[in-house]
Amino acid sequence: MPAMAEIRNYTINFGPQHPAAHGVLRLVLELDGEVIVRADPHIGLLHRGTEKLAETRTWLQTLPYLDRLDYVSMMCNEHAYCLAVERLLGAEVPLRAQYIRVMMDEVTRILNHLLNIGTHALDIGAMTMVLYTFREREDLMDVYEAVSGARLHAAYYRPGGVYRDLPDRMPQYVQNKFKNAETVKRLNEARQGSLLDFIEDFTNRFPAYVDEYETLLTDNRIWKQRTVGVGVVSPERALALGFTGPMLRGSGVEWDLRKKQPYEVYDRMEFDVPVGVNGDCYDRYLVRIEEMRQANRIVKQCIDWLRMNPGPVITDNHKVAPPPREKMKAGMEELIHHFKLFTEGMHVPPGEAYAAIEHPKGEFGVYAISDGGNKPYRIKLRSPGFPHLAATDEMAKGHMIADATAIIGTIDLVLGDTDR
Amino acid sequence: MEKITNFFKTFLLFELVKGMALTGRYFFARKITVQFPEEKTPQGFRFRGLHAQRRYASGEERCIGCKLCEAVCPALAINIETEEREDGTRRTTRYDIDLMKCIFCGFCEESCPVDAIVETRILEYHGEKRGDLYYTKPMLLAVGDKYEEQIAKDRAADAKYR
Ligand code: SF4
């Protein structure tokens, strides 16, 4: 009697070049027909050794590298780092700088969620979504550019505050052969005043845009078929797996560092924390949509405060932050501080500190150890994406291969911060 | 009642039609497309692009070879060598920026005490072979000479924030 043919599961590589595998994720899928038996994420293709690099850079020099971790929410990464360094230094941050940080953090949150929802929908097959979300991203990118000089890698926060105050004018469109005077005038309407006017105009328009996204997706039967009941995580499992951010809130656990351990001026802000019920992709999508609306609310409150209260945006302790240029050019002592800070860097008292913020993706934490020198002794970065990615197997098991895309999309994966 | 409306909504593809209507509205709406490269979106005044070395109005180069920018550069992209010139002043004999290493953080500009090294608003530059993006002192000075007007205007406008 011939032996029974042995049937083996089929193993495929999903990524790193697959268009739906975000970034350079390599997912080894073991398939039984079309059903996923095991999903095994392989990371490390974007590893740049940021933690190790920091040990040979001064405290200030490490900062721009933080931008490059989660390259979709740049300023939030910087924020966690600055908080950690400030905690070690015991430095005071001017109130205006705190408000600017909170405002830019929320702008970043909107940026991040826009990208996530747009590309998630794109991966699942809703082609147009990304066009709508990127239209709004463009406005916010302009905000980034006006504030810091870069559209992505801002390097804007500093230990002790932020680099520069918000600008009081916005760049404008110019007339050309494609756009007549009238069009240009209309496009420049929001750009007449200061940056704050520009952002305010955006916050007024934004809720209507979110309604548009909802019209396109929330009730859409195809979107629902692809997301409802896919990648379900129970609240208990979500906690056990170390989920944070929308992933955790989508499962119904009300945990938000902005509420639970308020940092900066979040305790003065009025906003709600949305939570999901079923813990599936659809609920997480709804949580993100609502978070954008809430972020919009926070930005509005910050604008109101920032308008009323001019002031310094960086600490005047010149052992931490350089003096203003005017003074540096006129005074000997300031010049010495300037030289010391940019060559040797600041000295941070020995000790260790952990600072975590509610990053758009979850809890982003920086654990810094200082031995009293001008460089960190060790920096450990806690990225929210890592535990989420680690749970892919649990979420994807038993689903069809097409659902793997939905699951990768929903964990809002950015390999830059998973690999560090 | 709700059941009946829901039934009809499902049956008549209500939400899909609503989505299509939105798309249709935008089909006829004013276009927001920007015809790059003929036209460009507005560029921020603080934009950090290609580097340049500036000169004083007298034509004398600003850089005094203090090496602050070299020290602060996180990517170690700047290389400087200095020497005493005949008239007794200290000037650089070599000032190279490797743009392939540079991460465009802007720290060099921030640190320079005489506003010599700056990041201009130029973003369209390229290299065709290896080494093309290794900018040496004459190249940087040439960029500075060409765009001095714009550079000076941007610095003056931003001076009160720095
Ligand atoms: S922008 Fe930053 S990385 Fe580039 S040369 Fe200047 S200091 Fe170095």
Ligand code: SF4
């Ligand atoms: S460019 Fe400025 S910071 Fe760099 S060496 Fe010259 S003077 Fe010093």
